[in-house]
Amino acid sequence: MKAIIPAAGLGTRLRPLTFTRPKPVLRVAGQPIIRHAIRTLMAAGITDIGIVVSDITRGEIQHAVREMQDVNLTLINQHEQLGLGHAVLTAREWVGDSDFCVYLGDNLFEFGAKPFVDRFLQEKPAALIALVEVEDPTAFGVAELDGERITRLVEKPRVPPSNLAVAGLYCFTPQIFKVLEHMPPSARGEYEITDGIQGLIDAGQAVLGQRVVGWWKDTGRPDDLLDANRLLLEGLETDIQGTVENSRISGRVVIPASARVTGSQIVGPVMLAEDVVIEYAYIGPFTSIGRGSVIRNAEVEHSVIDAEAVIENTYRRLQDCLIGVRAQVRGGREMPRTLKMIISDASVVELV
Numbered sequence: 001m002k003a004i005i006p007a008a009g010l011g012t013r014l015r016p017l018t019f020t021r022p023k024p025v026l027r028v029a030g031q032p033i034i035r036h037a038i039r040t041l042m043a044a045g046i047t048d049i050g051i052v053v054s055d056i057t058r059g060e061i062q063h064a065v066r067e068m069q070d071v072n073l074t075l076i077n078q079h080e081q082l083g084l085g086h087a088v089l090t091a092r093e094w095v096g097d098s099d100f101c102v103y104l105g106d107n108l109f110e111f112g113a114k115p116f117v118d119r120f121l122q123e124k125p126a127a128l129i130a131l132v133e134v135e136d137p138t139a140f141g142v143a144e145l146d147g148e149r150i151t152r153l154v155e156k157p158r159v160p161p162s163n164l165a166v167a168g169l170y171c172f173t174p175q176i177f178k179v180l181e182h183m184p185p186s187a188r189g190e191y192e193i194t195d196g197i198q199g200l201i202d203a204g205q206a207v208l209g210q211r212v213v214g215w216w217k218d219t220g221r222p223d224d225l226l227d228a229n230r231l232l233l234e235g236l237e238t239d240i241q242g243t244v245e246n247s248r249i250s251g252r253v254v255i256p257a258s259a260r261v262t263g264s265q266i267v268g269p270v271m272l273a274e275d276v277v278i279e280y281a282y283i284g285p286f287t288s289i290g291r292g293s294v295i296r297n298a299e300v301e302h303s304v305i306d307a308e309a310v311i312e313n314t315y316r317r318l319q320d321c322l323i324g325v326r327a328q329v330r331g332g333r334e335m336p337r338t339l340k341m342i343i344s345d346a347s348v349v350e351l352v
Helices: 033-043 058-064 084-090 114-123 175-181 193-202 222-233
Strands: 002-006 048-053 072-077 100-103 107-109 127-133 141-146 149-155 164-172 207-211 216-218 243-245 248-250 253-255 260-262 265-267 270-272 277-279 287-289 294-296 299-301 310-312 317-319 328-330
Touching: 002 033, 002 084, 033 048, 033 058, 033 100, 033 107, 048 058, 048 084, 058 072, 084 175, 084 193, 107 164, 107 222, 114 127, 114 164, 114 207, 127 193, 149 193, 164 193, 164 216, 175 193, 193 207, 216 222, 248 253, 287 299
Parallel strands: 002 048, 002 100, 048 072, 127 207, 243 260, 248 265, 253 270, 260 277, 270 287, 277 294, 294 310, 299 317, 310 328
Antiparallel strands: 100 164, 107 216, 127 164, 141 149, 141 164, 149 207
16 A cells, blocks of 8 residues: 655745645654654555645655665656646555645644554545544535445635544545546645545445544644644653753653753653753743754743744744744844834734
């Protein structure tokens, strides 16, 4: 069995972070999101994975997944971004006659994909769709069921037929390609995977729904990234190998051998990457800090700090922050009376 990870989109809801990097390479809990997706598929027994990329995202995706072992990764170019159905159809030649999963590369599942994949392989429906109960179904594809059989799918309905949203995990037989190749675009000009699945239903094929057990997180917005980071760090196990001097460490904390903590307090769960330097700082729960970052004379909690960032002399605690690669947050030697900023397009600054 194979799997497809669509990773060609621009991630506009996560700007400005995605002005320079595609969404699947943004980090949560110390790893690019797409690596979490690949490991989820590997844990389900799938090691032949095609990643659908665009001309823009190809280089960053390739860099993010380099050196991953025990998995066969193939990059598949989607030259036009015309919807999820089109992304799946783009991978048709690579898939061949195999059954396959589609795993949206920005989705995370608490209990992974193995129970889902196992059920598909055992029952062999034309499609098996992951479903999750949500409070506002209007932002999702929504399923209507008769028992476990899906009878209708509606993409982002104004009047939802149920509160069961289509989560980012699907399993298909190659029959889906015959539907997708003859399917017209939707009103918004895209080839919707939900329309393709509805085509299977209309043809009398068995399309089953499986409700997601445990948490599910679509990391499409900034708050979702922070929440995903929190959920993943909940399962962190302590591993302290680096230098810790005159510091207090409590809770579940990861400090690699090349990291250094001096005169600081860390309250886990916290994950430090390689070559991180923490000096005279407070690092609070649910914080992950990327490779080579420096935090000095500052307080940070419930935040994601990417690689080679510098945070120092801030005098106020940074909380619920997403700090990008090589970003700098610096204060003066005294309590600030003014704020000096360079703010990129679509950035958000909240002075709370």
